[in-house]
Amino acid sequence: MALRTRAVLVHRRTELDELLDRHATRGQAEFFLRTRGRTLADVESRHEAAVSARRAVAASVPSDWALAEVERADLDRFLFAPEDVVLVVGQDGLVANAAKYLDRQLVVGVDPEPGTNLGVLVRHDADAVAGIIAALTNPPGRAGAAPSAVRCDELTMVRARLDDGQELRAVNELFLGHASHQSARYVLTVDGTAERQSSSGLIVSTGTGATGWSASIAHDRGGRRLPGPTEQALAWFVREAWPSPATGATLTEGMLGDDGELVVTVQSDRLVVFGDGMEGDRLEVSWGQEVRIGVAERRLRLV
Known part of the structure; x- marks a missing residue:
């Protein structure tokens, strides 16, 4: 029996999440940001972009796949399976953080803010994930295999x-x-x-x-x-x-x-x-x- 593929969506808490934890209310967070020459509107905009990207990536996962989500802080307690496809929504550093817990699972680095974080490890916008997943097939006995339609770099x-x-x-x-x-x-x-x-x-x-x-x-x-x-x-x-x-x-x-x-x-x-x-x-x-x-x-x- 073929193993069921699971998409694991890795993300980290946004700056807004952390500000609200520290300052309790939006008003207090706004005051804190204003003293540093920043606006709450900018932080909220980036938060919404990150949430929207996670939703778009999750919506790209086929109905016959399992889906799990894990925050960066919980990576060391999360059990990855060999057949997982890991969708990391964040900056290059988040891909690096996740990599140390993986063993040859396929990884897709996704930019939560289109055109902002594309780099060495984050190579795709959220809109591209559906096409990547469509190209990923899992022949019996080869869970997690990367077809020729998807280029996969094996980084040291x-x-x-x-x-x-x-x-x-x-x-x-x-x-x-x-x-x-x-x-x-x-x-x-x-x-x-x-x-x-x-x-x-x-x-x-x-x-x-x-x-x-x-x-x-x-x-x-x-x-x-x-x-x-x-x-x-x-x-x-x-x-x-x-x-x-x-x-x-x-x-x-x-x-x-x-x-x-x-x-x-x-x-x-x-x-x-x-x-x-x-x-x-x-x-x-x-x-x-x-x-x-x-x-x-x-x-x-x-x-």
Whole structure:
């Protein structure tokens, strides 16, 4: 028996939702915005656009598909199924937030405000979703398959694996260091060469993230080549490595191939690993623990 396809609509609370939670009434929210040179009308307009886009996307889902909705804050508690088609209505960052919980499900990034948020990961307006869904067929035994009529990019992800089995993945980049970005001490091992370091942390970037945090670092270091989004490679940088009698600053940047790894042995208390700027969703690493960072086995399958 063929599995029933489910569309999962991922979204986040709008600014209006959060303002009303904080200020209780529209009048108080309007006063708060006015003190900052903004208007409630603009915030309400964007809220209505987001709600309208979610309704349009939901209406595009065929009647023989199941439909579920999940907010960003609940992603870590939501159970995705292999046959799901994930419809992310929001900005690029929301697609990245969802990707770490997925395992090869098809993802469609949808702009809630036509022409405003189209980017690297959000590639479609809400009006295009019906056509994309119509082109998605699910032959028996191949739930979630992408037909040739729909182009699907398989974007490389980065993963960190702790020696206790915990893992974290990211679409753009991973950060390893102190939560406050002060000096972190560790031993970094790359290709069999080890160096004890004190730095403000490591950034390990995919090609998708090569236009963000790592682009700034690469620019400051003379324009190191960064990988492409589908290239099975990662760029890594050590930030502000401090040379001293006890620490070195030789291993500060490089590229990792599909089978390469950075091995970090922690020599500080309570360092953190987080991805895509989501500091709240992180792994905590204590003295003596080992972290291995490399190309993730999973890919983001983006329509």
